[in-house]
Amino acid sequence: MNAMPHDPAHLAPAEREALEGTLAAYALDALPPQEQAAVRTHLPHCAFCRHTVARLHAAADLLALAAEPVAPPPALRDRLLAAVAVEAAPRPVPSSRPPLGAEPGAPARLFGWWLATAALLLVALGLGIVAAALQQRTVRLEQELAQQARRIAQYEEAARAVPLAGAAAPQASGLLFVGPSAAPPLLVLRDLPPLPADRAYQVWYIRDSQPISVDVLPPGASGHQVVALPLPPDAAQQVAVSVEPAGGSPAPTGPIVLLGRF
């Protein structure tokens, strides 16, 4: 897409549908980064695409309302309101205050002011420590996520993706991307139920009814997980995820939560 504006009157129906398909993917943020950027730089030049994207954006925003509302934990409300109170607090300007003892009643008021300032500083200090810890954690998570993103990017044009459906855990799902032969298969898991601390999810290939252990997830891993598997499936017919003692088992013992067929 370039700087030339589109004239809807001169687009054949098929061209227009193809263009609107690209703009729909753009509105959903579902284009690869380069294409997303190309559309973004095109929009200021093209009223037709701008208008179409605005309409599609508004439609995409409706999807958010389809998610079932869930009450967040009360602690989140407290954290948020505390953070906003600190940001909203006016900066004290000590020089504008009268010197200590300048008038009757001043020491009490000043004491109150210092107390408030000290309290605020304590809160800010506490938040600062939390923020520093979060910052470290964020950097680590970003590195991990960047690594995951690079892996996922390798599979963008994956030869095949094998869906895993929930067996013992009906809400859980998964996709196994089997990419180019040199790259490890990538298992994307969603909505894995949380496990007790002494249990872990274990991934298996099943070949001629024989399970082959592929990988054991760390204890406590649940929810959304992206795992690069150390073995290619080769001639396996199925891939499965089961619940095992932490560290894994030589053969599946627990319930199979997810199962997919090659």
Added chain:
Amino acid sequence: MEEQTASDEVLLQALPQRPDLLAPLYDRLSGPAFGLALRMLGDRESAEEVVQEAFLALWRHAARFDARRGTVRTWLLSIVHRRAIDRLRGRAPVGELPTELGADPAPESDVGAQALRRLEREQILAALAQLPAEQREAVELAYFAGLTHAQIAAALGVPLGTVKSRLRLALGRLRTLLDAGEGSEG
């Protein structure tokens, strides 16, 4: 101000002078926001972080809200969505607000803000339920799982053009909810 009866939009506009009004906004909107983040990210800790970031962005940028573009609810949820997608893709947030990254809708663009105020979750679910299964699947993989069209094509084993066409048709159908609502406005 009657905090109980004031609309989200009125509360948001007063927010820069009245930071305490974030509490009633939070009480109204945190359920849908957390539900969306949880559905996309799958774990409560990340979902909490995303919801907190989104409300902070709402508070910091309240003055930039434009009622012609939609409701406070959809604005907040679009921030949650953007943040969650950033996390799913392992990409650093580019800006606090979605419009800093996405298209900046022209003022003449009609987003159906009036209709949006009256739309309920049940209507969205009903519209989604009426979509052909393959369209719903494609649009949900894009929106909730954060997959690109190429990943969706790979996951479903269909050509890229087919995915784009399904996304276009699905959004077009959802769009009729807004257009129909505007029409009944008279």
